[in-house]
Amino acid sequence: MHRRAFLGTALTAAVFVTALHGPAAAEDWKSKVDTIRFGILSSENEKDHTQRYSAFKDYLEKNLGVEIETYTASSYDGVIQALAADQIEFAFLGSSAYAAAWTETDGGVEPLVSRLQDDGSTGYYSVVAVRCDSPYKSVDDLQGKTLAFADPDSTSGYAVPYFNLLKQGYNPETYFGATPFSGSHETGVLGVVNGQFDAAATYITNDIAGIPQRMVEKGMIKAGEVCWIWTSPEITSGPLTARKNLPDDLKRTMQKLVMEVPQKDPEAFAQMTGNPKQVGWIEVDHDRYAWIVEMREEIRKIRRNRGS
CATH class of the missing domain: 3.40.190.10 (Periplasmic binding protein-like II)
Structure with a gap:
């Protein structure tokens, strides 16, 4: 797949101290990563993206004490290529976009959380x-x-x-x-x-x-x-995705921050999800999306055999 020009999605964030990792670990990842960039898919126009995630951006800045920057690409592939090129650290992806990123990076991304609805569906x-x-x-x-x-x-x-x-x-x-x-x-x-x-x-x-x-x-x-x-x-709802080569404590802390946003900042959570039925998040791993990877490969084979 060719590297394509894109408008990167960036999110700068620092992480609060967790009981699991302690202050030393929190400072350790900060010494390696000074900007956390965050990708958002283009299901709606860029202005609406900015508005929807502005309160979430403030939530991260408040809890992490560093600048947060968010950008969106003009196509799904822009975000996928940004992950593959190590130009963004995290991204909210759909299931198929996650599968594409997993394939493009040879398994170099991992899912952290996905959506939970009030009826228990995901x-x-x-x-x-x-x-x-x-x-x-x-x-x-x-x-x-x-x-x-x-x-x-x-x-x-x-x-x-x-x-x-x-x-x-x-x-x-x-x-x-x-x-x-x-x-x-x-x-x-x-x-x-x-x-x-x-x-x-x-x-x-x-x-x-x-x-x-x-x-x-x-x-x-x-x-x-x-x-x-x-x-x-x-x-299966798509995941918040991280580059696998990020420090583990950074990935776990971002996972924790997103998991806690419904309780710590309900307004930010409501704005970013835009779904009154979503009540929170669940932790996920790659096994949840393996069938999507297989489905995409089957579609590619079908189209290739037909010369599409």
């Missing part, structure tokens, strides 16, 4: 969204029509819908008239509303949280304007 769903007033009521109605995917490294916006639609007999390469990449979830949904696309792949967490619901809250689309006609099996 996943979300890919959906195919259409205008509610359109004639499209099922995937059968989309034959020969345009289905926009979000990004090649998006789990819910590409890998999962592509793979599952193919398994269900809807070969994306031949069944739809066109399958462009919109660049982001919000752009795809807006394209549906504006008539640029007949349908778009995006995600929901539940009936009240997801990309379409968030866009209604932000006034980008109207309530009742977008419906979904296809829903995937549950997808």
Whole structure:
């Protein structure tokens, strides 16, 4: 994979002393790392990213006592390449983007935490969204029509819908008239509303949280304007990811900080997640995402065999 230009996502952070590591260990990683850079995927526009994570940035600065900087790349691959090039230390990734980063770095990244919902679930769903007033009521109605995917490294916006639609007999390469990449979830949904696309792949967490619901809250689309006609099996929520070559005490402390943000700063937690059903985080490891790595490889083989 070629190294591509990107707008790096940076987050500068220092870590408070934990009982496990003690003051000496905390100071030890500070002597090696003076800036912690933090990547965020481009599921929405950069301005909204900045606003959503501003309180979290303040939370880290308050608890860590160092400057925090956040940036987002113009594509998912920008964040993945930044991790691979050691240009950022941490990133919030979707499952497929994590799998891409794991493959790109030959296992040089590790997941730290993932999302926990109030019903105990730890996943979300890919959906195919259409205008509610359109004639499209099922995937059968989309034959020969345009289905926009979000990004090649998006789990819910590409890998999962592509793979599952193919398994269900809807070969994306031949069944739809066109399958462009919109660049982001919000752009795809807006394209549906504006008539640029007949349908778009995006995600929901539940009936009240997801990309379409968030866009209604932000006034980008109207309530009742977008419906979904296809829903995937549950997808494992993506992880906060760290470069594996970082000091262990730094990784464990960042993991602890993120795990504690719901209790220590509920406002920052609510803003950064944008999901009233998310109540916290769970610790995760690579085994949780191994099937995503395998799914991405199978999709690559399918497309390569077809000359795509």
